[in-house]
Amino acid sequence: MHDLNKALEAAAERLRELLADRAAFGLDAATERELADLLRDHPAEDAEAFDRIAAAVAVATGDAAELPAAVRARLRDDARRFRSPAASPRAGRWIAVAMAALATAASLLLLIGRRHEPVAPPPSRAAEPPAVAAKIAPTPAVQRAELLATVADAVRLDCAAAADAGSGTRQAHGDVVWSPSRQRGFLRIGGLTPNDPARRQYQVWIVDGDRGTPVPGGVFDVAGADGDVVVPILPRGFVQGPTMFAVTVELPGGAADAGFDRDRVVARAE
Amino acid sequence: MPRTGILADVAAGRSEAMEACIAEFGGMVWSLALKMSPSREDAEEGVQEVFIDVWRHASRYDPAVSSEATFVAMIARRRLIDRHRRRASRPLFTSLESSFPMPAPVATSPLEIADEAARVLRCLDRLRPEERRVLELALGEGLTQAAIADRTGLPVGTVKSHARRGLIRLRQLVAEDCATTMAIS
Secondary structure, three states: OHHHHHHHHHHHHHHHHHHHHHHHHOOOHHHHHHHHHHHHHOOOOOOOHHHHHHHHHHHHHOOEOOOOHHHHHHHHHHHHHHHOOOOOHHHHHHHHHHHHHHHHHHHHHHHHOOOOOOEOOOOEEOOOOOOOOOOOOOOHHHHHHHHHHHOOOOEEEEEEEOOOOOHHHOOOEEEEEEEOOOOEEEEEEEOOOOOOOOOOEEEEEEEEOOOOOOEEEEEEOOOOOOOEEEEEEOOOOOOOOEEEEEEEEEOOOOOOOOOOOHHHEEEEEO | OOOOOHHHHHHOOOHHHHHHHHHHHHHHHHHHHHHHOOOHHHHHHHHHHHHHHHHHHHHHOOOOOOOHHHHHHHHHHHHHHHHHHHHHOOOOOOOOOOOOOOOOOEOOOHHHOOHHHHHHHHHHOOOOHHHHHHHHHHHHOOOOHHHHHHHHOOOHHHHHHHHHHHHHHHHHHHHHHHHHHHHHO
């Protein structure tokens, strides 16, 4: 009985240690699992007590900074979308078009044996808030935010205009979010010149480590000069270790699988 | 004086409450995000994720357990620590860091410090100096264990043990302080 009590005390002490560690600095995945096991054995333990103490210290000893106006505006957009999850007419239109485009692309791929580029859904504006809680089919901007928030290996890379990009795209800026485990990602980009889809389209490429040929990641259009667009990256084939994401200007439908001409690169992330 | 009842209003779906939530806690969350993020861009994304978490979990807030600011700070720290952990576990790209200037802090009137914060400060004073110092750096300045080790010259293991022991002791002291206050009142 004495040994049992000692073991129980040791487990309770270990539980408190891990809860304190989590509150101070966070835990790695293995220790998180150990903590979860201990919490299952100690259901009466207040699992948030140390988190509250740590937060109270942060509040008491920290300071408040002025929230930048741009961030405040994005939060207001998030709030508006959060409390009104129903799709706006404009969002609904985009989603309908996107779903139709995806369905069309899937049908075409089946019919022609994937000989053409996958068709990306129309871009959504990044200014549209990442309404993670929206109960509608999520826009690419929302999916991007969710990928970042929920997938452990999701990485974000800054995207900038290529050094020798034409004058119309020198202001290109944005980022790429990519998850190796999910084999999917999103390009958020602004500053690109609007394109006429009948004449030119933008195409995403993934330069994959030692692989000789870049992997096509889908084509997209930029409809207006204002704001950013968010487009899904749809790689054709498995991407082992991406070293660069590039955006090129191509003929409608995108370039062939053989790769891209570096002169056509308007933006890249690496 | 800070407004109270914001989180209950958010949970009830009152339209103006989320705006009030941003106004009341935006500066605090932004400050935490700047301290705990490697870049300003990362901090901006972190703030958006934090507020979505806050709105989602507003119904869990219990005024008998903590102040609203502490509840929001708790959610913020969790989200920001999680973002840090995810960055640290990324094998492919590790050079996302960029320096950015910290904005000047907004002065906070001591009168606006809640009882809870005053209690925590009182109890913090009763810790061993090295434990208090580590906790102030970790929780007040948002430094990682490695950054605290660099700042103080202590081994990382010692930083971790000071933080752990300090928090465990602080929890006891706060509980005792609460009991004393209740007995007096």
